[in-house]
Amino acid sequence: MPVMFATSDEAELALYDALERADLARLMQVWADDEEVICVHPGGLRVVGHAAIQESWQEILAGGGLHIRPSRSVILHSMMCAVHSLIEQITVNGPDATEVAHCYATNVFHKGPTGWRLVMHHASAAPMQAGVLDLHDVPGLLH
Numbered sequence: 001m002p003v004m005f006a007t008s009d010e011a012e013l014a015l016y017d018a019l020e021r022a023d024l025a026r027l028m029q030v031w032a033d034d035e036e037v038i039c040v041h042p043g044g045l046r047v048v049g050h051a052a053i054q055e056s057w058q059e060i061l062a063g064g065g066l067h068i069r070p071s072r073s074v075i076l077h078s079m080m081c082a083v084h085s086l087i088e089q090i091t092v093n094g095p096d097a098t099e100v101a102h103c104y105a106t107n108v109f110h111k112g113p114t115g116w117r118l119v120m121h122h123a124s125a126a127p128m129q130a131g132v133l134d135l136h137d138v139p140g141l142l143h
Contacts, residue, residue, distance in 0.1 A: 003114040008082035008109040012070070015107070015118060022065040028054050032110060032117035040122040042103050067091040070105070072130075082116070087130045088123060097125045102126040108139045 005011035011030050018027035031037055031053060039047045040057060047056045060066070071091040076083040088103040108120035 003032070004114060008075075008077070008084065008111075008116045011109055011116040011118060012084055012107055015121075016070055019061070019066045019068055024054070024058055024061055027057055027061075029061045030118050032112070032119045034119070036119070038120045038122070040124075042123045042125050067093075077099040082111075083107075084109070087126060097129055100128075102128060102130040104130065 003014075005014065008063045014026065015030045018024075018030065028050075031050060032051055035049045037048070037050055037053060039053045040046070041056065041060070044056075047053050059104075069091075070086045071093045071099065073084055073086040075085075080136060084105075084107040086105050086107070090101045090103060092101070103123040104126045105121065105123040107118060110119050111117075131138045
């Protein structure tokens with residue numbers, strides 16, 4: 001019986017929780033069980049299809065959970081689709097020190113018979129000032 005995600009936010013929370021726990025089975029429950037799903041890891045090739053995406057995450061999670069804190073979400077939402085643009089703060093414990101990196105990530109969710117499912121995740125390296133220096137539309141002044 002598939003897990004039902006009532007909202008795209010709920011699915012996204014499950015995604016990052018599964019990454020933190022290195023829970024590949026839970027992670028793949030978030031993804032749509034479809035060959036038309038896409039994942040791009042930072043600096044990596046485009047991965048297409050459920051089985052290929054599962055294999056890519058299996059390799060990444062073999063070293064343990066990922067400490068990713070999603071923040072500064074901008075969400076575009078319609079009845080059947082949600083696009084979440086966010087900043088991922090990734091903490092890596094190195095041999096000498098803890099390092100922090102930032103990625104811009106886009107998560108695209110579609111609503112289907114089994115609730116909201118991830119159909120695309122695209123992450124790319126972002127500057128350390130990510131979020132602070134992002135450009136936003138600023139309303140003009142009325143004269």
